[in-house]
Amino acid sequence: MRFCMRNISIDLYKLISSSLLFLLFSTLVTVGFVVVLTGSVNRLFQLDVHLSGIEMALSVVMFVSLPFLVGRFCYYFYLMVKRGRREGVQIFCYKNLFNPFNFLLFPSLLNAYGQESRRRCFVSVILLFCIYALVFFVGSKQ
Structure with a gap:
């Protein structure tokens, strides 16, 4: 689906796919940092780790x-x-x-x-x- 404004064209498929790709990459980098720095996967399921990542x-x-x-x-x-x-x-x-x-x-x-x-x-x-x-x-x- 494509929306066209005066001089701007928005392709929703490309926008959503690139956003999802960025989210996947960010998630993998965050998981890698947490595992490398803490040495355990259990820290990934704690709320303070998620809030720190968002900040x-x-x-x-x-x-x-x-x-x-x-x-x-x-x-x-x-x-x-x-x-x-x-x-x-x-x-x-x-x-x-x-x-x-x-x-x-x-x-x-x-x-x-x-x-x-x-x-x-x-x-x-x-x-x-x-x-x-x-x-x-x-x-x-x-």
Whole structure:
């Protein structure tokens, strides 16, 4: 089954199969770590080992994705400011209130390329907030 949006095509079979393959690989790596470090298989069936594994996986996701998303935001923001402005709109001018970050708030100052870069900047910011919320809620339960 395939869903198509404006410029994005999602193939559910590939998405689910790659997700299941990643879960299988993660499970095998976790089992290997627990067996090698503890020397017994009995620890695999304890709840604290599973919770520690989940916390470790969330930490890895956070430490890998945060710098990536910040870099992605900076890259697309640079492209939006550099190539995405309409003709006659300067980086620092009264139209954007002398603040380049206001290009994110005023899409009328951007051409089609700039609006696409603006959308990608917003996706990066939303994913950053989701990761921060996840870390906040997981960290507050301990």
